[in-house]
Amino acid sequence: MTVKCLTILTMLPLLIISGCASKQVEVISKPIEIEIIQPTMPRSIDLKDPKWFVVSEAKIANPCNKNPEGKRDCTLGKENPSWPDGYTYLDRFLDDIKKLNGGDVVFVAMTIDDYELMSFNMQELRRYLREVQEVVIYYRNVTIKNPDGSTQDAVGVTNGSDSRRPTIGLFPREKD
Numbered sequence: 001m002t003v004k005c006l007t008i009l010t011m012l013p014l015l016i017i018s019g020c021a022s023k024q025v026e027v028i029s030k031p032i033e034i035e036i037i038q039p040t041m042p043r044s045i046d047l048k049d050p051k052w053f054v055v056s057e058a059k060i061a062n063p064c065n066k067n068p069e070g071k072r073d074c075t076l077g078k079e080n081p082s083w084p085d086g087y088t089y090l091d092r093f094l095d096d097i098k099k100l101n102g103g104d105v106v107f108v109a110m111t112i113d114d115y116e117l118m119s120f121n122m123q124e125l126r127r128y129l130r131e132v133q134e135v136v137i138y139y140r141n142v143t144i145k146n147p148d149g150s151t152q153d154a155v156g157v158t159n160g161s162d163s164r165r166p167t168i169g170l171f172p173r174e175k176d
Helices: 002-020 090-099 111-145
Strands: none
Touching: none
């Protein structure tokens, strides 16, 4: 019996060691695809054109009417008989504004320096929007996947460098 015990005791560690050695642990790491929902692109900006008036105090020419021969004849009267002598563009502008505003005259004015500052601000706004637009396009292109797993350009958006494709945003890309 001692020989059997000795044999079992010597065989038992061998069986335990050989049993663990036959199993292999395989570690696999692979990326997990996260479904990113694309936000709806904002609607384009619909800017309206304001009217600008540049008015001077220069006198308006009020020529004489033409006779049948095509020559100007002041005995036939003036082309605009309601305009008094010395009528200026400022006078005409004031008359037109009074008609549009029910007799009231209201001015909103700015200096040339302020106009240039407003123009600079508009260019800064255009630059900022263009840069934000390119960031949005980049992230849309990076996150949009095809069913086969490949990436594609976002449909209908570009950075404006290809004139054949539509752009999102306000302004086409200017050539540097």
